Amino acid sequence: xxxxxxxxxxxxxxxxxxxxxxxxxxxxxxxxxxxxxxxxxxxxxxxxxxxxxxxxxxxxxxxxxxxxxxxxxxxx
Amino acid sequence: xxxxxxxxxxxxxxxxxxxxxxxxxxxxxxxxxxxxxxxxxxxxxxxxxxxxxxxxxxxxxxxxxxxxxxxxxxxxxxxxxxxxxxxxxxxxxxxxxxxxxxxxxxxxxxxxxxxxxxxxxxxxxxxxxxxxxxxxxxxxxxxxxxxxxxxxxxxxxxxxxxxxxxxxxxxxxxxxxxxxxxxxxxxxxxxxxxxxxxxxxxxxxxxxxxxxxxxxxxxxxxxxxxxxxxxxxxxxxxxxxxxxxxxxxxxxxxxxxxxxxxxxxxxxxxxxxxxxxxxxxxxxxxxxxxxxxxxxxxxxxxxxxxxxxxxxxxxxxxxxxxxxxxxxxxxxxxxxxxxxxxxxxxxxxxxxxxxxxxxxxxxxxxxxxxxxxxxxxxxxxxxxxxxxxxxxxxxxxxxxxxxxxxxxxxxxxxxxxxxxxxxxxxxxxxxxxxxxxxxxxxxxxxxxxxxxxxxxxxxxxxxxxxxxxxxxxxxxxxxxxxxxxxxxxxxxxxxxxxxxxxxxxxxxxxxxxxxxxxxxxxxxxxxxxxxxxxxx
Numbered sequence: 001x002x003x004x005x006x007x008x009x010x011x012x013x014x015x016x017x018x019x020x021x022x023x024x025x026x027x028x029x030x031x032x033x034x035x036x037x038x039x040x041x042x043x044x045x046x047x048x049x050x051x052x053x054x055x056x057x058x059x060x061x062x063x064x065x066x067x068x069x070x071x072x073x074x075x076x
Numbered sequence: 077x078x079x080x081x082x083x084x085x086x087x088x089x090x091x092x093x094x095x096x097x098x099x100x101x102x103x104x105x106x107x108x109x110x111x112x113x114x115x116x117x118x119x120x121x122x123x124x125x126x127x128x129x130x131x132x133x134x135x136x137x138x139x140x141x142x143x144x145x146x147x148x149x150x151x152x153x154x155x156x157x158x159x160x161x162x163x164x165x166x167x168x169x170x171x172x173x174x175x176x177x178x179x180x181x182x183x184x185x186x187x188x189x190x191x192x193x194x195x196x197x198x199x200x201x202x203x204x205x206x207x208x209x210x211x212x213x214x215x216x217x218x219x220x221x222x223x224x225x226x227x228x229x230x231x232x233x234x235x236x237x238x239x240x241x242x243x244x245x246x247x248x249x250x251x252x253x254x255x256x257x258x259x260x261x262x263x264x265x266x267x268x269x270x271x272x273x274x275x276x277x278x279x280x281x282x283x284x285x286x287x288x289x290x291x292x293x294x295x296x297x298x299x300x301x302x303x304x305x306x307x308x309x310x311x312x313x314x315x316x317x318x319x320x321x322x323x324x325x326x327x328x329x330x331x332x333x334x335x336x337x338x339x340x341x342x343x344x345x346x347x348x349x350x351x352x353x354x355x356x357x358x359x360x361x362x363x364x365x366x367x368x369x370x371x372x373x374x375x376x377x378x379x380x381x382x383x384x385x386x387x388x389x390x391x392x393x394x395x396x397x398x399x400x401x402x403x404x405x406x407x408x409x410x411x412x413x414x415x416x417x418x419x420x421x422x423x424x425x426x427x428x429x430x431x432x433x434x435x436x437x438x439x440x441x442x443x444x445x446x447x448x449x450x451x452x453x454x455x456x457x458x459x460x461x462x463x464x465x466x467x468x469x470x471x472x473x474x475x476x477x478x479x480x481x482x483x484x485x486x487x488x489x490x491x492x493x494x495x496x497x498x499x500x501x502x503x504x505x506x507x508x509x510x511x512x513x514x515x516x517x518x519x520x521x522x523x524x525x526x527x528x529x530x531x532x533x534x535x536x537x538x539x540x541x542x543x544x545x546x547x548x549x550x551x552x553x554x555x556x557x558x559x560x561x562x563x564x565x566x567x568x569x570x571x572x573x574x575x576x577x578x579x580x581x582x583x584x585x586x587x588x589x590x591x592x593x594x595x596x597x598x599x600x601x602x603x604x605x606x607x608x609x610x611x612x
Contacts, residue, residue, distance in 0.1 A: 020320060023316070027097045027101060035093065042082070042086055042148050044082035045079045048082070053157070053287050054160055056283060057283040057284050060283030
């Protein structure tokens with residue numbers, strides 16, 4: 001079959017990202033309880049990361065800065 | 077520790093979810109394709125169809141397994157980090173958010189540009205697969221007609237298009253990560269400078285600035301991570317779109333209600349029964365009436381065209397009484413195979429009616445109709461499995477003894493017994509370890525074991541030498557006894573003992589009668605038989 005003939009039988013395809021994603025999710029729906037566990041685990045992981053970053057605020061303010069004499073900054 | 081455990085658990089679960097989802101998608105796609113009309117397979121190459129099961133479905137894996145959890149993680153991290161940042165310094169948060177909007181806008185802009193090229197990449201890869209498959213199957217033809225150069229030229233065109241689309245899609249997608257990373261560094265530097273100034277002013281504590289800067293990095297990380305997976309996401313969506321499009325293609329319509337059932341004849345009265353009796357009946361579920369399956373097929377003023385305005389059959393009328401052998405003779409494209417395609421409802425007639433034992437075939441369930449028809453085609457498809465399995469394919473309920481009896485009927489038993497493991501010999505790759513004639517004998521045995529009242533032989537011996545044809549004809553003669561048979565053959569010697577021969581030209585029956593009648597008419601058949609004319 002020649003290249004041009006080959007293309008003739010091809011059909012045009014519509015693109016619709018939201019509909020495609022929604023359909024993929026419909027397949028995931030049958031694992032909804034497993035996905036609930038996944039969701040909870042992700043929340044735990046994400047919040048642990050958020051909390052770990054806040055750890056520096058009291059560490060520096062209450063311990064490091066309190067133990068060291070702070071320099072005096074003057075403008076100009 | 078808590079975060080690490082949670083991450084381990086969800087990754088393990090996502091692996092199960094991803095594999096299961098792809099498994100279900102493959103199953104749905106395969107099931108749907110089993111119900112597709114013949115036209116679908118006529119307009120798609122094998123390579124293209126295989127592509128749906130390999131590239132397209134596999135492309136969805138990163139979207140479910142990696143991107144989806146990461147996206148949820150990013151959203152929760154963003155919300156959590158933003159909340160903490162607002163608590164620590166609302167002013168710096170506003171600046172960070174402004175820069176984040178800029179990063180996101182760049183991602184969306186580049187994404188839109190690259191997506192169309194990713195879709196094109198998937199299509200061109202599918203084109204290549206289809207073309208390669210055709211060229212590999214037709215390699216002998218390519219060599220015989222010395223079309224190697226043309227073949228390479230056409231392939232190069234597909235290949236060039238794939239390369240061009242890949243370059244463009246990657247050019248956009250791969251520029252995304254460096255842009256995002258650099259924008260996040262700028263954001264970090266701006267926040268660091270302004271935060272340091274706030275510390276000097278005394279409006280922000282040093283500890284708060286340290287945490288704030290960590291949050292700035294924490295936001296940039298997942299956003300950059302998502303942009304890194306951008307290629308995969310676009311490929312996933314393009315693959316899913318192609319696969320779902322096939323799954324949305326309408327399946328074969330079947331409005332038929334009448335079913336084929338096992339029956340028993342008790343003193344002239346047909347009674348439905350669950351076990352196989354060798355007698356079948358058509359059952360109308362609405363009334364419960366049973367009509368004995370005899371094999372009486374009639375075409376009344378049938379007109380048909382595959383595409384509008386190009387009539388393939390015009391006002392064709394014929395009948396085949398139970399046990400009669402009807403032959404179709406004519407040039408290629410005269411409409412011989414189309415008639416058989418209409419009888420088994422691969423296509424539906426546009427005008428006129430085809431009846432089977434007095435029932436319009438459109439009222440009969442396609443599965444029941446096809447169960448009552450046996451077909452022996454020129455091209456034999458054997459499946460991976462033993463010789464016995466391949467014969468049993470004609471009737472999955474058949475016992476070993478019935479399969480052997482069918483093989484004996486088809487004259488296949490002697491050659492099967494000479495095979496290394498007899499009926500247990502494994503056949504692979506469409507039975508390439510057998511000759512064309514042996515494959516055809518197995519095909520006849522397969523038709524025999526299904527024991528259909530109506531048989532269609534479409535050029536069954538066309539690709540076989542005359543010596544093998546004689547062996548096969550003996551098998552076919554036994555198979556044809558007591559059945560309604562439609563024969564399509566180019567060799568007139570194979571149709572001369574038919575009850576009626578239909579000579580078709582341009583979709584119309586131009587002559588009909590038995591062999592002797594047609595010779596007396598001294599028309600088209602006479603010319604063909606005497607060699608005064610040849611079939612195209």
